[in-house]
Amino acid sequence: MFQEMVCNPVLAALNSGVIVIDDEYNIRYLNAFIERHGNLQLSEVAGKSLFNVFADLPEAWLKRKLMSVLDLNSPAFSSWEQRQYIFKLPHLRPITSSSQYMAQNCTMLPLATAQHEQPLICILIEDATDAFVYQQHLSRTLIELEKANRxxxxxxxxxxxxxxxxxxxxxxxxxxxxxxxxxxxxxxxxxxxxxxxxxxxxxxxxxxxxxxxxxxxxxxxxxxxxxxxxxxxxxxxxxxxxxxxxxxxxxxxxxxxxxxxxxxxxxxxxxxxxxxxxxxxxxxxxxxxxxxxxxxxxxxxxxxxxxxxxxxxxxxxxxxxxx
Amino acid sequence: MALPVLICDDSILARKQVRKSLPESFDAEFQTAGNGLEALAVLRSQEIGLVFLDLTMPELDGVGVLEAIKAEGIDCFVIVISADIQPEMQKRVMELGALAFVQKPVNEDKIIGVLKQYGFI
Amino acid sequence: MNNLGFSEEQRDCLQEIINVAMGLASDKLARFLNTFVHLQVPSIALVGAMHIPEEFENRYQDAEAALVSQGFFGNEGVRGEAIVLYQMENAHKISALLGYEAGDVSEIEMLTDISSILTTTFLNGLADQIENSLSYSAPRILSSRHGNVADVLKNTSFHWEHALKVDISYQLIDHSFNCDMILLIPGEAVSNIKNILDRILEAY
Incomplete structure (x- = not known):
């Protein structure tokens, strides 16, 4: 009981996205971060397919990742450096970043469930926009530096x-x-x-x-x-x-x-x-x-x-x- | 009368794990072997009723032991104990005459289950 | 070889746990890749981390190799960094089995996916046996194609005292895939691991 009392507000206040889906890719849970950034309500999307709710997802790519999580019972990762974002969400630096969407680091974790219960996957989404912005500055500076060096x-x-x-x-x-x-x-x-x-x-x-x-x-x-x-x-x-x-x-x-x-x-x-x-x-x-x-x-x-x-x-x- | 049993595994820990998983009621006399060649030496010189056999071992692996048992017509039951439980491997050892296949790491439930199934206890 | 004070029993115990973990991992991989995975007994060695670069200098000297690192941490002070090394040639073979098509994903993503699958399936099997569970950091490319393997290792292993070197060789029916895995472990984690091994040995 105490855990629930504490965990829910923590999940709501978390500055990272949490989405839980089952092995049929239906949404079971998402936290306030996703509700706000995605402009949706858990009550409206619970039970619906992840790919219907977020229509822009790279479906084949993501399914392959999620399948490996389920089959191998081990985590999968995606970094903004390779794929800038998976979920098209606005970010909190609309002025200072040249990118329209939140750069993301995503972790897909198998959740331990009791035997015979439907397997669940937790998708953690971290906002990496700051790192993305720094990286862009850095690359620009490096190009200038290289020019200056010549x-x-x-x-x-x-x-x-x-x-x-x-x-x-x-x-x-x-x-x-x-x-x-x-x-x-x-x-x-x-x-x-x-x-x-x-x-x-x-x-x-x-x-x-x-x-x-x-x-x-x-x-x-x-x-x-x-x-x-x-x-x-x-x-x-x-x-x-x-x-x-x-x-x-x-x-x-x-x-x-x-x-x-x-x-x-x-x-x-x-x-x-x-x-x-x-x-x-x-x-x-x-x-x-x-x-x-x-x-x-x-x-x-x-x-x-x-x-x-x-x-x-x-x-x-x-x-x-x-x- | 006690059943002569051979536990063949290159790992001391694995041999102990098998020994420890066997129930008190199982009346047996134990011998151990650290690889396939040692196992064959025991099997050729003595009457052994039951072998717990690991697959991945140095010198001679478990598949090699099964092949020799089959070729030489040695009379004993073999329960394979392996971490490698791919269907192709299970099929292969069963074709070579193994009685059962138990996945590592072993525990009491797994061992007792298979012993009961084949009437050893 | 420096055995870092592991007793013969502790070593045997560790080798068996690693063998079983490899077996579990290859079974999972075989099912996932839909192919038969032939497994060889992984050879393990415990060495001082500073000797790691020279160990790998020759093997990867003339080949384009990928090095990918992933941190792991569990209960009872088990933690470290796993580095997977393999030749790029091998990476393309396994990526075809994983269902990647050319141009599908970046090479970097392909490399991190392969390494993460190898590392986490293996370490999960290891953790299960010692009644532990591990969390992982995202995989990070230390080097691919360019750069000297030994130099990259020098920079990484510098932070660690000990290393558990696990030579892993997967044979996938008609493709052979060899890779090396190095588990870099800080000093106090080595004694934590010894305690865990002793507990297992005591139980039997």
Missing amino acids: QDGLTKVQNRRYWEEQLKQEIHRAQRYQHSLSLILFDLDKFKDLNDKYGHLGGDFVLVELASFIGSLLRDSDLLGRYGGEEFGIILPDTGLEGAAEVAERICRAVADYSMLFNQQTIRATLSMGVAEFEPKQHFLHDDLIRCADMALYNAKRTGRNRVCCYQAGETDYHKKAN
Whole structure:
């Protein structure tokens, strides 16, 4: 008697749903939580089929679960992470959650009944909307974090670490599928003078402007990254030396003709660019390809800047220094 | 006269459980075996009236013992005691000549029931 | 093997209880899956939980394996965490028997269902024999496909002192399904289990 006196109010106050059904899926009991959220009365639905009262239930799926509970006399579970909800019930966070229905963790338990009595199953429904909301925030944050992890903070192009990783992958692809692959390394000419003249803010402004302008000149498959200071790199998949040189020439001319407005002053800049093509027989590492493009870049600077130089097979570090 | 009875199970606990479930009124002389090979050694050398036989055992399992009893024409009654009570397994041991099949864990009710059914008590 | 201070009688008793629990579980499974389940004697070993990762490192090294954990707790201080390990290849075989069709449910749900059925049918059979009854937490995937089995186990078994390793092998007529079950048990639960075993031994 005492148990009944205590249990009923506890069941009514419980912030979880309790539904008891028999082995023919007819409702025997449901608590106030389900009555309120489902907008129904136990007196009206008692004895009725669970699947008629809750018309939206995934019937085949749920029956298989309930059958295993009865046959094996062991519990079955369902998590909101796999199935966001089983019972379409509104939740208590209509403003802060993007989901319309209560995310649920459900446990289906066999209830011990006396022999020869009809077997019963208790379905416990816990509101997991808060966890669902947190999880959504977390996934969004992780996506942003991953993006931030790949980006150069100032110019928003790929940062060096990520860009080099991409270069390694592209080299791997080029080797595997015998595609061509080229690399452009370029440098802003006399960047130090720009900084002296317009201040560091001006220098930064030029880097941001040019990175965005050059990005707009590239194909979707080309990968632009900031290699360091005022040095950038472009990976050009499926592109031979000649094609890459054309792209570099186009960029070089476009930048030379491009004027930027900073604090009511017009700034112009030029680039020195080095181009190299990936040679599977010579370049064993991505560093080898970078070194070749860097040598060509050096030659572009040495021969007067604002120009494109291509790496010629056979050039060596020694050559570079000797000249 | 006391009935010579062999209890064959690899588990000491299971052997004790069988022994303990037998009624006082059951006049028997007990021997035990820890696997199928030990059981066959006893069965080949002595007259045994009734065997309580486990199925899953090391060395030689209960099915192997039943096969040997049948092949060698050893004269004894066998009550199989096993946790594995799938219908296919029950059918198989019955075809091999077992008298009855009792599900583990055993208790007095189960053992007395089957002994009464076959007139041992 | 470290026997964690179990006497030979206690060990025999535990092995028998586990054998019977396996028998009960396989009978239930056979009826549920409508197939014959051939059962081998499960081998058990009691080990320090810290040795668990190395035990499984080799067996699951080159295979895609699933690890699913489920907590259990009963009366008399019986509690712990059950981990079921099996190869993904096996998971697809058993899911067909369970009536899942491709695309029917997510892979994760399939894995948690299989593990929960294996764990709870087995542990319920065990609990029945020691006149106990168990509650279970929802099954949780520790790892599937990706990740090193030994590393995942290292992170989990870290929280526990002892482990009861049960090697379970189900043979389903034409499909073979092998899995390992590890019962991780905290120190005080081990002595509780010893007390229960002693009580059973005393009764016989």
